[in-house]
Amino acid sequence: MKRILVVDDEKLIREGIQEALSEEGYTVFAAANGNEAIKALQVFIPDVIITDIIMPEADGIEVLMNAKKLQPKPRIIAISGGGRISANDHLATARKLGADYILTKPFSIETLLEAIESQ
């Protein structure tokens, strides 16, 4: 089963996703911000990274940049609840920087599963 790293500073969401995906049988690791995620990536390479964009310390974009250097390449799903000024421009940036999938919060578990499994 796939190994997934969930990065979100919002505890409610981080734990929710972790729980939902674990129930689906995935091995899920969680990081509370970009720094934690980047540290984790030095230890292991997950199959899929689900990362929020706006976070304190290092943000999702940094996580994404670090992940792109990894070998083998993990799939990257960028998620965001919208920026402070406009809604989706951060996700568009993430897309440009190589995110495989972008999701606007809120989304359903089903949508997330599709994103994980789509190739």
Added chain:
Amino acid sequence: MQFQNVSYRISSSERDFLRMLFQHSPLAYFEFNRFLRLSYINEQGINFSGYRQDEKIYRLTDFVPVSGSLRKQWEVNSTGTHLTEVGLQGKNGIRLYLNCLWWIIDNKGTFDGIACLGFDSTRYHQMMEELQKSTSQFKEFAQLLPETVFEMDTDGNFLFLNESSFEVFGYSKGDRINAFDMFVPEELPRIKENMKRTLSGEKIKGNAYLAKRKDGSTFPVLIYSDIIYQGGKPIGFRGFVVDISHIRMAEKALLESEEKYRSLTNRLPVGIYRTNREGKLLYANPAFIHMLGYDSPEEAFAHPVQDFYSEPDEREKLLQPLEPGEEYYQPEIHLKKKDGTRIIVKDRGKVYKSPEGQIYYDGIIEDITETHLLEEKLKQAEKLQAIGTLAGGIAHDFNNLLMGMQLYTEMALKEAGENEKLRKNLEKILLAQERGKQLLQQIVSFTNYPEDYPEKINLKDTVNNILDLIKDTIPETIDFRTDLNDCGLVNMKPVHVHQILQNLITNAIHAMEGKGRLTVTIRCSGKNGAAEKDRQTKHTGRYAIVSVEDTGCGISDKNINRIFEPFFTTKDVGLGTGLGLYIVHNLVKKYNGEIQVRSHPGEGTVLQIFLPIME
């Protein structure tokens, strides 16, 4: 204000300026109305004649010998090229003489009186009388005078010249002087002609000439003369030459200051006025006339000033408490143009009181309508922007909350299994969550999504298609009409056109409460100034104007400035989000358009959307 050098005419409103200028002048200033009765007299005039302004019985004909049509005579003869001497009866019965420059006062082409600026020449007449009494006395007397006194034969050879003459004309005692050398050559034919006419017994009016000093310099003079008889035959003339530089200088200074004042006030972009207590406009520069939309000064002068105010009693309220000498400043006054359009002006001025007790208001108005509108718009835009930023910030956190709601509800749904009641309740939470998500999307829908690529669409076709969809939602009791012109292409997403129309039509239907007329039109505007900001884009400078007009309840003045604010609604709780017009406003702005609203409570509302037409 204008002086035509040839005809010396002034308009009746310009007369006020003359009064002001000559009020304290050392020269006497009189005005006679169209019935030739004294209508104004300055301080020096009162000193001179002993008459006061209110002595209306004093008639011009009492001291000016006239024959035939007086008006004609003044127009033909007294054209200001020379001074005219008039004799008059002073208050105390003494015969007085005045040498005057005359103006015809002209009121829209109608003779409205005569004005005279002059100096007292009584003294010279008294001397002439003395002189006729005794020749020997005369010579002693003459030597003492500061003016030129002469006796000469008919060829201009002097028989006598007093001391002052040499000084005045710059000659030395030994110089041989001929009278004709003492004037510029151009004057000689007239001098000789007048001498001839005097000898034949005629009274000469034009006795002002340009004299020449020994050094060639010139100065204007007046000559008072009489014939010398010897054995019953005329042998020459005796008289005075009076330097009238001062009156000519006053006249020149007047013309110059007039010219400066006129060209300055005519070019100023602010309106300059003088009004009196009763509300008569006495003076106004072209900018003032233009600002109020009148075609000519005469047209504006025909109105009482109260007519220019949006609220006729506003002027009274503003000016009533002011005392003469006080200055006033009104940062915002609402005026009404000839066609009824309202303008907002700044008004700044001062109150004056004339010696006759008349109260004047001299002031400047500046049209600030445009600035005022821009400020209002800016305030509105800033407010919306601030709310937009706030909404964006809330959206991020709010979405996270919704995300949590969705995640846990979905997980709980899984756990619920066969428990139908629990499933239903959880599904309701999901439904509420979905509505929250849509609401939030509406709030932030105006922001620029990079993936939002507008397309060039034919507005008429798009609107037509959308109206086809919306038509079914319009109650049958509402008379629905359309008039769609094809203005060409606009650069928009069709979904946004839909969103705009849907919102406007929903509001219109609500406002009509089931009955009325709903009209949707598209009109094409010509090029206009509003397009300036889009110069860099491919915008043609023309706009398609989409109007949605209803005959509903209208929007009150109190609310009209707030309709574009988010969450502002007049609908009952639960019926409106207060986001419809906010979204329309933001979408229209996003496409560099404009939105305008006109509404009369009880009659209906028109919302106009201006969308730039593309090449």
